Amino acid sequence: MKRIDLSRDTLTLGSFGGKVFVLSGVLGLAGLGVSFGLKSIAGNDAFMKSWLFAFLAVLAICLGALFFTILQHLVKAGWSVAVRRLSEGIAANLVWIWVLFIPIFVLMVSGNGGHLFPWAAPEAAHDHLLHEKSSYLNITFWWIRAVVFFAVWALLSRFYFGLSRRQDASGDYKATNTMQWFAPLAMILYALTQTFASYDWIMSLEPKWFSTMFGVYYFAVSVTGFFSAILLLIFFLQKSGRLQEAITREHYHDLGKLLFGFGVVFWAYIGYSQYMLIWYANIPIETSWFFPRQIGPWYWVSLILIFGHFVLPFLLLVSRWPKRFKGSIAIIAGWMIIIFCVDVYWLVIPVVPESALAGAETYDQLVEAVTPASLGWQLNAVDFLLPASMLSLLLSGTMFNLRRCSLVPTSDPRLEESLSFENF
């Protein structure tokens, strides 16, 4: 067994953390400010949709981090101890992430949310199907649920991050037992809130559509985002001269395997199953969700997702070596985080243009009727600026969370195991 001496390693962010915090924070806020300035280019409705997309992307990363942290305690993992603090640090952004949700919250509570969530429009009351659902899909219950979700996430992430840091100071191994004891409960809370958040904020964008798989799909999305993000974070922290000893090639390898398993294969499995079942049964109310995603330019986006989110990363990651070299895995993770954003974009933005739908009698006519003009959507600067700014804020927040603590849980009783394990 290799013995690793952490005393020579830099395990804190130091002033570097402060610099990155300020820089990425200022950049992020400036980006959001500029986006607001550009609101007129996109138009108000499209802007809010882009905002929702960017928010859901950063939220997904944080939720993935929370899931990972809880999971490590649930299964009493040893290998992951050295990277767990970083995951806790990303998850701890859930304490303030609701701030980014305020614009959507305000929009909905002010009664103008009908353009974003059709069920919130006054006309929805006259639609029979939407009226049936109104005891769940109504603004009051919607914001109560949102508050509950944010409260649960803040509580869980705070609990795991806080107790883990206190263990650093106290060195008390029993803290590990406490964290493990709460893990099953935390996992159940996580599963429920994550599922219903995905129904509330993504599935109900198309309120007549439903899919029991949807919560699982958003889970697959969130772990993709998280594993890519933590690989990049580790890579950059090591570039800055930190964690040289603590995080080894084996950790890259294992995180790469998880990215491969969950972000590539599991994602494809869930995406395929959902698509194929709806495609096969061909029930109009269900296929209505895939229509907008396979007409006009969205057809190409869907293809890019299949190849960029599955085929290409599958071929890259299936072999052992790309996962073991820092440079190659970082490039792959960088690609995955971009394609992950495309995936969230693909979930949130597409709609079938009403004008095209009005005249078309058959599917072929519909496809023909879709023109860039009738689509009511075009890619604009805000679609890039918003996610970039929010990711920047996420980095800033993570630096803030980790500013004073050690970057590895130094008193975790299984740290030794994590430092010395080897993949064979």
Add this chain to the structure above:
Amino acid sequence: MSALNVDNTVDDPRQRSPLVLGHTDFASVTNEICAVNEAPKPPKLWYVTLVISACLASTLLVLVGYLVVTGVGVWGNNNPVMWGFPIVNFVFWVGIGHAGTLISAILFLFRQKWRTSINRFAEAMTIFAVICAGLFPGIHIGRVWLAYWLFPIPNQMEMWPQFRSPLLWDVFAVSTYFTVSLLFWYVGMIPDLATLRDRSNNRIKAIAYGFFSLGWRGSMRHWHRYERAYLLLAALATPLVLSVHSVVSFDFAVSQLPGWHTTIFPPYFVAGAIFSGFAMVLTLAIPARQIWGLKNFITMRHLENMNKVILLTGSMVGYAYGTEFFIAWYSGELYEKFAFINRAFGQYAWAYWIMVSCNVLSPQVFWFKRARTSIWLMFIVSIFVNIGMWFERFVIVVTSLAQDFLPSSWGYYEPTWVDTMTFVGSFGLFMTLFLLFIRFLPVLAIAEIKAVMPEADPHAHHEHDPDHDHEEGHA
């Protein structure tokens, strides 16, 4: 030191609990496991159960013969419930067959060392369960002698199977699964067969074990490739095990029938399969470790871990039940809503509530450590789960078919005695194969168990002092 009384279920994060109790050298491990095969006579109970199982298996054969001669009218299948017991049993057995490969492959990839004590007979169980599973669609096709039409065999009629049908995907999925599970089981067994070969005391054994161990001689150069091959097989079997039950779920979910057509079916079926498979492993492991004295290998910690997996997968199944209900309401569709209300309160409500109480409620006792470490309680719960998972398939298959869109075409399904006895008979076939396996093949993965002992670590100190190693572990 006598490690027999060590409680290895204690959770101390400072050190990993021992997985093998009572042994500090390799030879005693070999002796104790091989004793199961080498005892001149197996326990009396073995003979008793074998006779009963063989009788039931013969019943199965007779009933299949009766079916072939008479036709599927001997079953309760009717219109509208054209899928009755045979498909329920098929899905049930395939589900059971998932735990073996899960333990071997997924737990292997996750470096769960405790798998070594249970993987061998979980894999054996998988193979036998898949044999039972494969039987049912085979006889369900009606004209059994045309079963070869399921395979793409060139023929003078220029007829090929319909590749867009999920029933054909099943043929490919189940036969691939059977082949890969068999390979996995056999490859894992080669070193242990060599052990039995080298210990055999008569010529028949020597030739038989010698034949199947392929001349294995423990060469490290061989081990190197062997380990890589095993890892690859595990990496292949993991998505395979997910795919098989997903494909089985597609049989239902591609239709338009409310209660069948729902997108969560693939992961939900997989979770259910693992759930039922683990329950079956427990049902078999608990008596086996008592009768053959394998308590040092299948320790309380192993059982406790399995109970945790049962609780986890049981909760996942509960999540899927809940999601289905919520979305059925949320969809606002009349038929969706009806299908689920009908399940819970319709003519098959009794089956539904057996399912919920066995699958969702009974595993909840495993939240408590007292329950997770109580042999009797876990045995009872494992049987409940087996029952509950059979009823889950019954509820899915029968309730949706019996009452679909048009009230004028509603019906009721009742199994005949042939249905029931065929199902019972399949247990006979399963148990017969399993009992023969325990008697003649290495029941535990001897080489793998040795490899997870602290003594197997090449960096350990020469004194072989496990306590000393532990101290170093958390220094």
Add this chain to the structure above:
Amino acid sequence: MSQSSSREKIWGYAAEFTTPAAITQAAKKVAAAGYRWWDCHTPFPVHGLDIAMGVKPTILPIIVFFGGLTGTLVAIFLQVFTNSLEVNLWAIVPVIGYQFEVSGKPLISGPAFVPVMFELTVLLSALTTVGSMFLLNGLPCLYHPVLKSTKLARITDDRFYIVIEARDPKFTDEATRSFLDSLGPESIEPLEP
């Protein structure tokens, strides 16, 4: 037995060790001494022993990748051919698949072909894995000097052996025996061919 062993040359020497640590230490020395035709025999895969011996990583994964790829291609061909194809091979042989419409799906339906593609990929990969592992390892092996020795039967139980074969260019009866002796084994066993 005595007659044949005196007539024929010795096949090699086997040195017995009792612990994984001891054989790992010894294996490093054998590798360093420049032997090539030698091997370790162990009851279970000793972690790191292959590295100590200087065994090169196996090419097995690469073979398996191509096995899997073959499976995918076979599945695509099989499904497209049987469900939709209509061609004249070399303009003389008409080949017609079983073109049959079901549920309004096109004859070539990507989503419906995926399951069989996946299953055949896994099937061929798994068969390739096991097949090439046997092939590369030379199994089944009907006869081997290591298996002949009754003392070495403990390989599959609790003993660890280093075997140096006589065909190694560095092998000489005395020198190799004394070299093995210097590694501190429990015993040294000559092996007959």
